[in-house]
Amino acid sequence: MVHRNIGALQGDGAFEPPAPVPRARPLGKLELIRTALRNPLELWGEEAHRLPHIETMFLTQRTLIINDPGLIRHVLVDNVANYEMSEVRRLILRPILRDGLLTAEGPIWKRSRKAVAPVFTPRHARGFAQQMRTVSEAFAARYEHAAASGGMVEIAGDMADLTYEILAETLFSGEIAADTKAFTDNVERLLHRMGRVDPLDLLLAPPWVPRLTRIGGARLLTNFRAIVAETMARRRRLIAEQPEAAPQDFLTLLLGLERADGLSADEIADNILTFIGAGHETTARALAWTLYLVAHAPDWRMKMEGEIDRVIADGTDPVDWLERMPHVRAAFEEAMRLYPPAPSINRAAIEEDRWIAPSGEELVIAKGVSVLVMPWTLHRHELYWEEPRRFRPERFMPEQRERLHRFQYLPFGAGPRICIGATFALQEAMIALGCLMRRFRFDVTPQTKPWPVQRLTTQPRGGMPMRVSRRLSPA
């Protein structure tokens, strides 16, 4: 039985949104497995939210949860060479994403990251701003009908559609060698089927032992790869025959890297699936939680609306919305604090390691220990946050944000493997929120009862049904 805080308005009006209450006692073995499969967010005890680090046994695996920002910096940056991808991630994600950036390791990761980095520069992200706005405006138009009658919309699913449509546009400019709907269904089913934790993963069974939960996934993967290969072949022909006609999207940029010291054709396909897998649901979850949280903070929402109205009325280019909308950005960042889209960043120690705390205490990290950097506990930690469970977006306004330790807030991770899509995601979120909140207001109803559950991302179980009403006509 998990204790639930189902979300409540506190005396001074700050909202404490729904989340499992940290456990006072550790779980027995069977309950631990059940909870890990049902919702890992319900595993963590009260100590994980109060101590700088704790060591625990997870089934047969020694596990160290690290919260101290200095220790996190040690693992993710200073001694990063001593930490590799966790076995569970290797078992779950690697069969799908292969040598895409998220799951590549060693020299292949190094070469790929170097090759792909220029594709994700702020300059390229800015180049996508107009496409992001066009897709978001077209998407918002679909709410007009429901908004006219104050109808209900399903925000969680809708935000996943919106971010998928933005990615499909910025990846391929709509030039996919298949029916778009069939392709989208294929991707959805693939990520859903293959990205699930199977009981055998928790027991660290070798990859060749078949996972019943993933049957059918291999066929979907083959389909996906065939479509991507044909899409790449068509684009290569276009670039060769009419280079000026080729859209400046991810696909053209990635094909420009196809060479020995860049990426192979297979690696380009792996990265296309990786960008979809890593970049669509993460942003979508953060957008849905933001709309939910600000619906409980009407004053803050009005500040956001005022900001959005001014920026759009001024004719500000969408590339500058991120900078010009600090209240919108603060709400989005606070939503990622409370509901980090990537709630756990898992590593394993290759060799024994030592870390000296500022107090002089020495921590020995044994070889093979699983090291968890968990934005979920770190962002709700009693040592590092005032009123950690409440929605207080003002902590991310520029003057207060400067006071945060770089390693106490890690929605995008840190160090060499920091999210390569962070700038893209932030810009996309500002543009999506700007286009939606300019036209509509989203409110909770008694049906809106999201419960945070960790799948690959922090999702709202029960979805996010919200009432939509019209604010302003389209700009």
Ligand code: HEM
């Ligand atoms: C709000 C949205 C997002 C969040 C919260 C997020 C979070 C993260 C985190 C925490 C990591 C680090 C994982 C680790 O160190 O083990 C990561 C890595 C990564 N992300 Fe994101 N991400 C987001 C959006 C995106 C987007 C839009 C893309 C691409 C279009 C993307 C592509 C990647 C890739 C390729 C990696 C692997 C980088 C590497 O290992 O070199 N992400 N992301």
